[in-house]
Amino acid sequence: MDDETLISVKNIFILAFILVISFAVISILLRNDSIALAFLGDITSVVIDLLVVLTLFYATIRSAHLGLRVQIAWMIMTVAFMVYAIGDILWAILELGLQQNPFPSVADVFYLTFYPLFALGIYYLARFSFTRSEKLKIFIDMGTVIITVGLIFWTFLIIPTLSSPENLFTTNVSAIYIIGDFLLLLVLLRLLYSKVDENYGSVLFLGMGILVLICTDTIFAFQTLQGTYVSGGLLDTGWILSFVLVGLAAFLQASEEKFDFQRFSQIRVWFQRSNLTPYLPLIWVLIAFTLLIWANDNVITPNLEYIELGVGFIIVLVIIRQVITLNENKNLITAAGKELNYKNKVERVLVESEKRLFDIIDxxxxxxxxxxxxxxxxxxxxxxxxxxxxxxxxxxxxxxxxxxxxxxxxxxxxxxxxxxxxxxxxxxxxxxxxxxxxxxxxxxxxxxxxxxxxxxxxxxxxxxxxxxxxxxxxxxxxITERKNAENEIKSSLKEKNILLQEIHHRVKNNMQIISSLLSLQTKYVDEEEAVNVLKESQNRVKSMAMIHEKLYISKDLAHINFVDYIQSLVKNLFYSYNIENTNIKPIFDVEDITLNMETAVPCGLIMSELVSNSLKYAFPNGMKGEILVSLKTVDDKYELIIRDNGIGLQEDIDFNNLETLGLLLVNNLIEQIDGELTINRSSGTEFKIKFKELEYKERI
Missing domain, CATH: 3.30.450.20 (PAS domain)
Incomplete structure (x- = not known):
């Protein structure tokens, strides 16, 4: 229900209060004008009836989320008040239009139909969920109340009604009204004892509306017997108030805005659970005895026998209830004893368990x-x-x-x-x-x-x-000793790392010295072939020296990042052979791969040899081109590609029977890393080598 109500609960309560007070004040002011009073009472009743019907219909629609039973209850109450509204309309036509006495008349058919319909709606609304013993006690209490009130009605209403000089039809109609009130009293008691989880305010106002209706009908019966009832008089305020209370109950049921009726709910729960509840039947017995004493002096003998019979039946119900209560108390005492024994047993077990726990801890x-x-x-x-x-x-x-x-x-x-x-x-x-x-x-x-x-x-x-x-x-x-040992291990490891870095640094320096010596030696050699051999040896030494340099500056002394290494190696080779990037352009396609030293050294030498061959032989006479160096992960292996778009490798070169030192070295290095070589001569030259990282070999 996402839609909001048109008017707030607070405002509707104020309007209802003003309406009831205004009707009472106007009826008092017009008490000497019977015609005006009749007009006021009849018209106001019809208007109130129609408003209550609309409100009940609104509550029916908005009660769908509470279940079919609740929606049916409000629908039946809507039909009941529609019937009552028809009765009020007929009453007004007879009294105001035809100037006839509306009681008894056809309007009474609709009034009398209202009582069972309204009672049926209340019956469906009440959720009577108790244990068998609780239900029996509640039924006894309700029976005691019904019989006591019935005796009161019998004494002060039914007997005078049956003894009145009115005709038999009028008498029977009056008696049926009293039965209707009895029926409402019965469902009112059921409503009071029912379990209501939500919308307690609507149930509260329904109960008050029923109570006011019963009281008003009772007073009407007395005034009718005495001939003092005036249509539209102050008594009509009771019916107006009763219907207004029912309308407020329906509005509370339909409205999303809820009043806090918690204190009323607590009073109801207190009434049901307090120690006063067992004494209520005794109070009704006292009322019945008082009625019997009064009737003994004021009621004729045959009717007195009925009263005595009713009082006797009430006494029997009270005795049965007390027997049930005593049996319940006995069961409660037995259950309490068992619970106490169980509690003592649990406490002993807990004490023993706690003792065992402390013994274990100790x-x-x-x-x-x-x-x-x-x-x-x-x-x-x-x-x-x-x-x-x-x-x-x-x-x-x-x-x-x-x-x-x-x-x-x-x-x-x-x-x-x-x-x-x-x-x-x-x-x-x-x-x-x-x-x-x-x-x-x-x-x-x-x-x-x-x-x-x-x-x-x-x-x-x-x-x-x-x-x-x-x-x-x-x-x-x-853990002091353990922490000290850990600190010693960390300190020793740090010292070893520093020592290993220093070793890599010194190896790199020594190789740079060798490279420098080879570079100096080229200046004292005239033959071109000897110069090339020295340069190739110098490049090989530099490729290994760069590996040690990377390890020296790296935090990980076991692996080399090949992205930086390949770029540095290729740039150094370009510099060594005086190659300008404008003629031959290096292209890199390298993933973020790290290799251990066992794999990195032969891979570095392989790349040095193959890139050097491309620089020396693939682009003669200043020919322009590109050299691609690629290193990627393919499946569970590494794939190294050195490719140029130069003149290509000679067809007569047998890679399995090599005489040149460079390619022979490449072949041996590929075998060293357990690699697989594929050569593509279709467009330039492409060397594709697939290999796995070699396992680390422990040093002595």
Whole structure:
């Protein structure tokens, strides 16, 4: 129901109050004008009836989400008031239009039809869900009330009605009205005892409307017997108020805006559960006896027998109810005894379980203690006595601020934080903090027996039988020696890393010296072939020196990032052969790949040889072109491609029977890394090598 009501609940209550008060005031002012009073009463009743019908229909539509039973209940009540409205219209026509006495008349057919329909709607609305014993007591209480009220009606209404000089038809109609009120009284009692979870306000106002209607009908019966009823008089205010209350109930049912009727609900629950409830039948018995005493002096003998019979039946119902109550009390006492025995047994089991827990804690090798939710120490084992020097007898039962554990110093014990504080509040007190579910792990530096120690703590919550945290338990371990050993290992590892970096640095420097010597040697050699051999050797040394340089500057001393290495290697080769990028352009297609030293050295030499061959032979006479260097991961292998778009490799070169040192070296290096070589001569020359990273070989 997303739509909102057209008027607020507060405003509708104000309008209803003004309407009822205005009608009462006007009827008082017109008390001497019978015609005006009749006109006021008849017209107002019809208007109120139609408004109530519309409101009930509105409640029916908006009750669909509460279930079919509730919607049917409001629909039946809508039909009931439509019937009553027809009766009021006929009454007004007879009284105002035809100037006839409307009682009894055809209007009474509709009035009398209203009572069972309205009662049926209330019956459907009430949800009567109780135990068998509760239902029996409620039915007895309702029967007691009905019989008592019936005796009152019999004495003061039915007997006078049957004894009136009116004709038999009029008498029977009057008696049927009394039966209708009885029917409403019955469903009112059912409504009061029903269980209502939602919209208690609508049920409350329905009950008040029924009660006002019954009272008004009763007074009307008296005034009719005495001949004092005046149409449109002050008594009609009762019917107006009754219908207005029903309309308010329907409006509350339909409205999304709910008033807080909690206090009324509490009064109802208190009435049902209070100790006064068993005495209510006795009160009705007292009323019945009072009626019997009065009737003994004022009622003729045959009618007195009926009253005596009714009082006797009430006494029997009260006795039956008391027997049921005594039996229930007996069962409750038995159940309470069993529950008490079970509670004592559970307490004994808990005490034994707690004792076993403390015995287990006492023999744990780790220093362990436990506290309750108030921070009181409830367990303190032998290991923590040895760790701290505090004896259990001196610390058991003491709270967080009554002692100072030497290994915590000025910090608060984490057990209190675990039970009452957030992770942030715990974390700021300790050097290391970790939570794994409900388990808290911490490390801290603290003085222990005058010596600063490193302590590890593990804390978990303790639960009571209801699943609520009522304490915690912590195990503490002195990990100073372990921490010192870890620090020594870290320090040794750091020293070894520094030493290994220094080794790579010195190897790189030595290779650079060799490269420089080879470069100097070329200046003292005249033969071109000898110069080329020296340059090739120099490039090979540089390719290996660059690997050691990368390892020296890298944080990972076991792997080399080949993206930077390939670019540096190719640029160095271009520089070595005095190649300008305007003639031959290097192209790189390299993934972010790292290789260990066993694989990196032969790969570097392979690339150096193949790129050098392309620079020397693929582009003669200043020919322009491109050299591609690619290294990618394909499936579970690496794929290295060196490709140029130069004049191509000679057809007569047999790669399996090589004489040149460079290609022979490439072939051997490919075998060293267990690679597979594929040569494509279709457009320039392409060397494709697939290989896996070699496993690390341990050094002695």
């Amino acid at each position: 023999f744990l090798p780790d220093a362990t203690f436990a506290i309750n939710s108030q921070g009181k120490v409830i367990a303190w084992n032998r290991a923590i006595e040895d760790l701290t020097g505090f004896k259990a007898k001196d610390i058991m039962g003491k709270g967080n601020y009554e002692y100072s554990l030497p290994f915590y110093g000025m910090r608060r014990p984490i057990l209190i934080d675990l039970v009452t504080h957030s992770d942030e509040n715990i974390e700021k007190h300790y050097d290391s903090f970790e939570r794994n579910g409900e388990v808290i792990l911490v490390e801290t530096e603290a003085p222990l027996k005058g010596i600063n120690r490193t302590l590890w703590g593990k804390a978990v919550p303790l639960y009571d039988g209801n699943g609520h945290i009522n304490g915690a338990i912590e195990a503490i371990r002195d």
